[in-house]
């Protein structure tokens with residue numbers, strides 16, 4: 085579906101995407117994760133053929149993004165990170181006018197639009213100007229717009245940002261449904277729970293580079309373990325932990341102990357070291373993410 | 384990428400034209416009023432006001448002299464403002480172009496569609512003005528009917544010039560510069576409200592060489608007075624060549640700005 089090799093993108097002298105390579109297979113949900121400015125949107129814009137690559141190879145549907153833009157774009161559905169709905173038109177007109185750009189005959193478009201408005205539950209708002217929609221509704225309309233041409237590949241840049249839990253679950257259901265129908269989906273997100281639920285495979289990017297690639301559960305298992313024991317950070321506990329052979333990390337005022345046998349570790353810690361409060365939780369993708377990208381805020 | 388490389392265009396560009404037409408039709412009456420009122424104001428102020436103290440200009444009554452200029456100015460303003468301020472809003476604030484280029488349309492087609500739409504606004508403006516001038520009996524028919532197709536060509540020229548400014552303007556406010564430094568002088572010095580023959584040679588040559596409105600006025604005046612101007616054909620060729628150059632240039636400048 086998508087094949088990138090040593091793909092590079094520069095803005096002036098600044099390298100926004102730095103020689104990344106990845107493959108997206110037909111029928112999978114593929115995620116791009118990474119802190120702000122990691123290069124996710126830039127990469128997706130190159131896939132969408134709206135931003136030209138500078139070096140390396142990038143093929144979508146086996147076609148080169150530099151030469152077959154029109155064909156590729158016709159088979160893509162795109163949900164941009166920033167709203168670009170047409171403020172001059174209502175919800176319904178937005179979809180109708182956009183369908184023209186894909187050469188969809190009006191009759192057919194009208195049927196598709198009815199279905200899509202139901203799908204994203206915006207039928208009641210069909211005559212509302214898009215400027216008057218709430219943030220989450222705008223995202224839902226953008227999703228509907230991305231589906232107008234029945235795309236083989238969907239590119240969703242932070243699809244659920246700003247959505248309430250209901251809307252978010254709605255989008256997750258839609259993504260799963262689309263996937264089960266054989267669609268391929270590329271998405272970026274800052275919600276790691278979302279990535280863990282939806283993505284078959286994902287990459288974590290930072291500073292334009294891919295740091296790690298894999299399936300969510302396998303990544304967690306490989307880099308963290310299945311469970312985390314969290315304990316309060318104090319010098320006594322630390323020096324005690326250093327004597328045991330546990331894998332651990334200090335995060336602010338808590339200590340994270342990574343393990344596959346939480347019960348044994350917890351008991352041992354409680355008995356040998358003088359720990360106050362100890363909790364055990366499942367390791368998540370967030371732990372992997374923070375491990376790779378650090379805990380410092382980005383500018 | 385050169386500034387004059389020929390864009391690859393398909394019929395799809397008309398979809399951009401249709402999008403703008405659909406917005407326009409939503410508020411047609413509101414759009415209609417300025418095109419209707421403005422020439423009337425000018426006619427009363429210049430024609431009946433100033434005109435009463437001027438006998439003849441270039442051998443015709445003053446009001447017949449300025450009628451074609453008012454049509455020409457209408458053509459210029461309609462497409463120039465459409466492809467500067469209005470296009471800038473669509474490009475920068477509404478992200479309309481960004482949304483469209485995510486579909487099979489290319490940026491070249493988006494800009495070409497915008498330019499054709501700008502030219503269409505000029506045609507609409509002329510169509511609204513013609514009956515008013517006909518009512519006062521200050522333009523000749525049927526020759527003035529040729530103004531309708533000609534408005535498209537002249538409108539395209541000002542649309543393309545405007546789009547070049549849009550492409551290089553860092554913000555919407557800086558679009559005021561071409562308005563004051565280009566549109567206003569043209570409004571005054573293109574043989575519009577007084578004959579070019581009254582001007583010093585330097586200004587006359589400058590107007591003929593560099594002010595597109597001069598040539599548009601020459602052609603329109605020839606049509607409304609049914610009077611061949613010796614410059615008519617040269618003006619026509621000047622407009623065709625300038626339109627082609629600015630059409631291609633504006634598309635390349637826009638591409639340079641938007642495709643990064």
Ligand SMILES: Nc1ncnc2c1ncn2[C@@H]1O[C@H](COP(=O)(O)OP(=O)(O)OP(=O)(O)O)[C@@H](O)[C@H]1O
Nearest residue numbers: 095100118119120121122123124125126127165643
């Ligand atoms: N048009 C542009 N011109 C110059 N620099 C840009 C441009 N677009 C993006 N960048 C820079 O490229 C880098 C990557 O940006 P990108 O939008 O791809 O990040 P991202 O991973 O999508 O971040 P976020 O999570 O905040 O959306 C950033 O440093 C950004 O400032």
Ligand SMILES: [Mg+2]
Nearest residue numbers: 124125126165
């Ligand atoms: Mg982004």
